Amino acid sequence: MLIIEDLKVEVQGKTILEHIDLEVPPGKTYILFGPNGSGKTSLLMAIMGFSGYKVVKGKICFKGEDITNLPINERARMGIGMSFQRPPSIDGVKVRDILKICGAKDDEVNELASNVHFLEFMDRDVNVGFSGGEIKRSELLQLMAQSPDLLLFDEPESGVDLENISLIGNAINYLLKGISQGKREYCTYKERSTRKRSGLIITHTGHILNYVDADMANVLYNGRIACQGNPREILRGISVHGYGECIRCLNNCNK
Amino acid sequence: MSKQLQQIDVEKFIHEGGEHPYIDDLNQIPADDQQRMILAGIDVSEEERSGTYIQEDHSVVHCKTRQDGLEVLDINTALERYEWLRDYMWRAVNPDTDEFTRMANHISHYGYFIRALPGARSLYPVQACLYLKTENLSQNVHNIVIADEGSELHIITGCSTSKDLSAGLHIGISEFYVKKGAKLSFTMIHNWSEGVVVRPRSITVVEEDAQFINNFIILNPVKSLQMYPTTYMEGPRGVVRYNSILVTPPGSHVDAGGRVYLRKEGCRAEIISRTITTGGHIIARGHLIGEVPGIRAHLECKGLILGDGVIHAIPELEGRSEGLEMSHEAAVGRIAQEEIEYLMARGLSEEEATSVIVRGFLNVDIQGLPPQLQKEIDKAIQKGEKEFF
Numbered sequence: 001m002l003i004i005e006d007l008k009v010e011v012q013g014k015t016i017l018e019h020i021d022l023e024v025p026p027g028k029t030y031i032l033f034g035p036n037g038s039g040k041t042s043l044l045m046a047i048m049g050f051s052g053y054k055v056v057k058g059k060i061c062f063k064g065e066d067i068t069n070l071p072i073n074e075r076a077r078m079g080i081g082m083s084f085q086r087p088p089s090i091d092g093v094k095v096r097d098i099l100k101i102c103g104a105k106d107d108e109v110n111e112l113a114s115n116v117h118f119l120e121f122m123d124r125d126v127n128v129g130f131s132g133g134e135i136k137r138s139e140l141l142q143l144m145a146q147s148p149d150l151l152l153f154d155e156p157e158s159g160v161d162l163e164n165i166s167l168i169g170n171a172i173n174y175l176l177k178g179i180s181q182g183k184r185e186y187c188t189y190k191e192r193s194t195r196k197r198s199g200l201i202i203t204h205t206g207h208i209l210n211y212v213d214a215d216m217a218n219v220l221y222n223g224r225i226a227c228q229g230n231p232r233e234i235l236r237g238i239s240v241h242g243y244g245e246c247i248r249c250l251n252n253c254n255k
Numbered sequence: 256m257s258k259q260l261q262q263i264d265v266e267k268f269i270h271e272g273g274e275h276p277y278i279d280d281l282n283q284i285p286a287d288d289q290q291r292m293i294l295a296g297i298d299v300s301e302e303e304r305s306g307t308y309i310q311e312d313h314s315v316v317h318c319k320t321r322q323d324g325l326e327v328l329d330i331n332t333a334l335e336r337y338e339w340l341r342d343y344m345w346r347a348v349n350p351d352t353d354e355f356t357r358m359a360n361h362i363s364h365y366g367y368f369i370r371a372l373p374g375a376r377s378l379y380p381v382q383a384c385l386y387l388k389t390e391n392l393s394q395n396v397h398n399i400v401i402a403d404e405g406s407e408l409h410i411i412t413g414c415s416t417s418k419d420l421s422a423g424l425h426i427g428i429s430e431f432y433v434k435k436g437a438k439l440s441f442t443m444i445h446n447w448s449e450g451v452v453v454r455p456r457s458i459t460v461v462e463e464d465a466q467f468i469n470n471f472i473i474l475n476p477v478k479s480l481q482m483y484p485t486t487y488m489e490g491p492r493g494v495v496r497y498n499s500i501l502v503t504p505p506g507s508h509v510d511a512g513g514r515v516y517l518r519k520e521g522c523r524a525e526i527i528s529r530t531i532t533t534g535g536h537i538i539a540r541g542h543l544i545g546e547v548p549g550i551r552a553h554l555e556c557k558g559l560i561l562g563d564g565v566i567h568a569i570p571e572l573e574g575r576s577e578g579l580e581m582s583h584e585a586a587v588g589r590i591a592q593e594e595i596e597y598l599m600a601r602g603l604s605e606e607e608a609t610s611v612i613v614r615g616f617l618n619v620d621i622q623g624l625p626p627q628l629q630k631e632i633d634k635a636i637q638k639g640e641k642e643f644f
Contacts (some may be wrong), residue, residue: 073604
């Protein structure tokens with residue numbers, strides 16, 4: 001689905017990511033761990049094609065096509081969708097409007113919104129005055145309308161209270177499963193195993209693993225992928241040893 | 256005032272002529288003119304209007320009241336009918352303010368008188384249209400609006416010109432009196448042409464517990480428009496809102512805004528402007544004067560520069576007492592790349608994203624406005640957009 005080869009990304013002339021190799025196969029959900037400032041968000045922004053995240057080396061392929069130099073909207077049309085951690089507010093553009101932009105039909109909008117308890121926000125300006133949790137719900141809602149094949153989530157659990165985190169986790173599960181309008185029920189194991197979509201989820205704390213089953217995890221440290229492995233094991237490692245362990249790992253790899 | 260504005264020579268415009276016959280049915284207005292009026296928010300079917308006043312050049316061509324409790328007259332007829340109305344003429348506006356008020360005092364060509372009787376509520380807005388049709392004419396009108404005690408009155412005024420008019424001058428003296436507990440909304444949509452000079456001079460007096468909402472929309476070319484409508488809040492607990500949506504294409508010069516004197520306890524005022532230049536010059540003013548403790552006032556001007564134009568935002572806060580709260584935010588610039596790319600990530604092209612953001616920018620939800628009028632404003636903006644993109 002997504003193959004990244006030897007990617008080097010600069011932001012304002014400074015190298016942020018280097019030697020990134022990453023493959024997310026169809027139907028698999030990958031986790032991206034990493035401390036603050038390790039380049040997690042930059043990697044997602046580069047995959048999405050945002051200006052300011054300049055690919056100076058390597059390439060990004062999606063569905064077998066080299067998308068390294070495609071404009072953002074082309075990538076979106078090919079089936080990449082992203083849930084932003086800190087999306088901009090847009091004055092005068094209603095949540096209802098942006099859902100239609102994402103591809104929802106008039107009669108679907110309210111149904112989608114009720115899935116994530118967001119009906120009362122439909123006539124609010126996008127992200128204007130939204131709390132952390134409201135932003136997440138708005139982002140997930142937009143992805144539901146967009147229905148992409150590769151879903152990029154930038155810290156979907158940050159700023160979300162405990163009560164809502166299962167709602168977010170569940171919405172992510174449905175998105176990954178390819179059902180955007182499902183009833184709000186927990187996915188069964190079998191349903192999870194029939195995922196058709198791919199996901200790449202940034203998490204700082206790992207809380208989201210309590211709700212979303214992931215197939216693989218990568219740790220990004222200092223702009224490089226430090227290790228890859230079982231998500232729960234890696235999370236346990238980070239919880240016990242901290243990211244300091246990654247330095248040793250990186251050093252070993254470089255030897 | 257900027258240099259460009261001082262060069263207007265009022266003497267070169269003509270005051271004679273511009274006479275037109277009365278029209279009973281608005282459908283008899285030539286299609287071209289109708290189209291121009293519709294762009295300024297006029298409903299020629301009159302179905303969703305509580306009254307209509309239409310003045311072409313120097314003639315009142317249509318005047319009708321369609322609801323009890325409201326009254327729409329031309330100002331000359333009204334002055335003949337009501338002796339007391341003389342007290343309201345030039346009470347709020349000083350005829351000696353400038354050359355334009357002096358001229359309108361000296362030579363006047365009608366204008367409207369719109370009144371809501373005590374406790375009356377307009378079911379639909381009353382519409383008024385001031386239309387310039389004859390080349391190089393000066394149209395000097397004097398309007399008086401009275402929302403009597405406890406009434407609710409909504410007015411939509413469309414000002415326009417015939418399609419090919421190359422020069423003209425419109426001077427509009429307007430005096431608004433919003434009595435105790437009354438609510439007046441005044442929505443003005445301008446749809447002039449490139450050679451027209453416009454000088455509205457408006458003063459509003461708001462009494463206790465009364466509300467005044469003033470909306471001004473100009474999206475199409477005008478040679479030069481300058482106004483600084485002012486409200487005096489003379490009673491406690493009044494609420495005043497000025498909303499302006501200004502777009503200037505190349506060659507347009509618009510200097511507009513609002514000024515509010517908050518003079519009694521519990522008064523609140525808000526001035527909001529959204530301005531876009533696609534090549535013209537905008538001076539977006541706002542001035543709030545708080546004179547007593549406990550008043551609250553907020554000013555917000557936001558401008559987008561799309562092209563080689565100028566936006567000069569001049570927000571002023573003047574606190575003259577302890578214990579008042581006044582604030583402003585102003586921003587002038589371009590569309591944030593981040594916003595464009597966010598929408599691109601949802602599938603829009605760069606051009607589409609830009610136009611969605613611009614449309615949103617102009618989409619001001621006006622508190623206290625009936626939904627129907629909000630719809631008219633949205634409609635005007637939608638139509639206007641087609642012309643400036």
